[in-house]
Amino acid sequence: MRAVHFGAGNIGRGFVGLLLHRAGYEVTFVDVNAELIAMLRAADAYEVREVGADAAVHTVTGFTGIDSSADPEAAARAVADADVVTCAVGPTVLRFIAPVIRAGLERRPESAAPVAVMACENAIGATDTLRDLVLDGAEALAARAVFANTAVDRIIPPQDPAGLDVVVEDFFEWSIDRTPFAGAEPAIPDAHFVDDLAPSIERKLFTVNTGHAATAYAGWIAGADTIAHALQEPAIRAAVDAALADTSRLLVAKFGFDPDAHAAYAARAIERFQNPALPDTCERIGRQPLRKLSRHERFVQPAAELLERGDRADGLIAAYGTALRFDAPGDEQAAELQRLLTELEPAAFVAQVSGIDGAHPLQPALVDQVAAARR
Ligand SMILES: NC(=O)c1ccc[n+]([C@@H]2O[C@H](COP(=O)([O-])OP(=O)(O)OC[C@H]3O[C@@H](n4cnc5c(N)ncnc54)[C@H](O)[C@@H]3O)[C@@H](O)[C@H]2O)c1
Numbered sequence: 298m299r300a301v302h303f304g305a306g307n308i309g310r311g312f313v314g315l316l317l318h319r320a321g322y323e324v325t326f327v328d329v330n331a332e333l334i335a336m337l338r339a340a341d342a343y344e345v346r347e348v349g350a351d352a353a354v355h356t357v358t359g360f361t362g363i364d365s366s367a368d369p370e371a372a373a374r375a376v377a378d379a380d381v382v383t384c385a386v387g388p389t390v391l392r393f394i395a396p397v398i399r400a401g402l403e404r405r406p407e408s409a410a411p412v413a414v415m416a417c418e419n420a421i422g423a424t425d426t427l428r429d430l431v432l433d434g435a436e437a438l439a440a441r442a443v444f445a446n447t448a449v450d451r452i453i454p455p456q457d458p459a460g461l462d463v464v465v466e467d468f469f470e471w472s473i474d475r476t477p478f479a480g481a482e483p484a485i486p487d488a489h490f491v492d493d494l495a496p497s498i499e500r501k502l503f504t505v506n507t508g509h510a511a512t513a514y515a516g517w518i519a520g521a522d523t524i525a526h527a528l529q530e531p532a533i534r535a536a537v538d539a540a541l542a543d544t545s546r547l548l549v550a551k552f553g554f555d556p557d558a559h560a561a562y563a564a565r566a567i568e569r570f571q572n573p574a575l576p577d578t579c580e581r582i583g584r585q586p587l588r589k590l591s592r593h594e595r596f597v598q599p600a601a602e603l604l605e606r607g608d609r610a611d612g613l614i615a616a617y618g619t620a621l622r623f624d625a626p627g628d629e630q631a632a633e634l635q636r637l638l639t640e641l642e643p644a645a646f647v648a649q650v651s652g653i654d655g656a657h658p659l660q661p662a663l664v665d666q667v668a669a670a671r672r
């Protein structure tokens with residue numbers, strides 16, 4: 298069995314590549330980082346080292362690499378021959394890998410079984426986004442692939458770029474929408490195939506990622522060097538708890554989760570952030586703030602839904618305001634965020650960045666946060 302994985306970074310090597318290897322796939326990593334691909338091509342194996350109570354060390358073998366900047370044709374050929382195509386490149390990069398996947402589908406024999414395509418990004422409907430980009434103007438290729446949304450969860454902090462080994466937490470969860478496969482899911486024993494992905498992706502994004510981001514932005518302002526240290530500040534912990542109290546109310550009401558089980562899930566997320574053996578930075582967790590302030594992301598989407606239900610979202614709205622102060626050097630979106638804050642009036646900022654206009658009940662509170670951040 299052959300798998301092609303776009304993005305040989307932290308999640309690529311430390312999670313998706315590992316689980317595909319454990320499932321028996323030969324994995325071809327496709328990336329635009331020439332040095333990383335050279336290392337993958339030169340190596341026979343790399344290690345994924347877990348830290349935590351249930352830690353283990355896994356050795357990944359049977360892989361190769363393709364630099365799609367230098368040789369897009371080879372990447373397309375790999376897709377044409379694959380049983381499974383996955384990616385973990387970041388939601389903003391999907392548009393760059395889509396043409397390569399399209400070229401692979403064009404080269405795929407019509408007699409071949411459809412390839413399973415699954416985006417492994419922190420975003421609702423990331424595979425739908427990828428499918429639309431791949432099939433744009435090429436709808437006849439739709440029969441050559443099955444596109445399935447997924448939710449991925451494993452904290453993998455910045456790694457030593459000089460090597461391939463990856464240090465990860467012992468926790469992982471990969472949920473995949475079963476329904477597009479019509480009974481013919483790919484064999485990936487470590488993944489859960491579910492009949493409805495919405496509860497899985499929203500619980501994960503609006504608990505793990507909302508809590509993570511709320512911690513990172515408050516920690517950034519406080520000058521905390523790690524996420525774990527930020528959470529030791531009582532005021533930061535209280536702000537994170539308030540944001541998660543909001544999303545917990547929404548998730549329990551929307552999906553009917555057992556309140557105690559959901560409280561345990563949220564508490565476990567905080568414990569994971571505090572893992573002393575896995576130091577993670579406010580810069581990484583806060584990266585690309587414009588993405589995180591957007592309409593369907595970790596603050597605005599749950600806050601909007603709460604207000605639409607006649608509820609409040611004070612913790613999420615405060616976290617949104619905190620995120621506006623993120624100005625990490627080297628983060629292009631942080632620089633753009635600060636530029637937009639000075640150039641746009643608050644209502645225009647909220648409409649452009651967060652997709653909320655004056656007709657929405659959340660708009661006044663977000664406008665207040667933006668106005669305060671501009672002072
Ligand atoms: N790190 C985590 O804890 C974690 C956990 C769950 C989900 N995710 C999600 O996984 C995705 C990847 O995150 P990451 O932490 O692994 O990032 P990363 O930066 O470590 O890896 C991304 C990789 O994509 C490569 N890339 C960039 N453009 C490319 C292109 N055009 N073609 C092929 N490869 C390209 C980069 O060179 C890099 O190696 C993101 O959507 C992230 O939200 C991350």
Ligand SMILES: O=P(O)(O)OC[C@@H](O)[C@@H](O)[C@H](O)[C@H](O)CO
Nearest residue numbers: 419449450451452453506509582
């Ligand atoms: O990857 P991002 O930028 O969407 O979010 C940063 C972190 O919150 C994220 O990578 C988590 O570590 C991960 O989602 C845990 O599963």
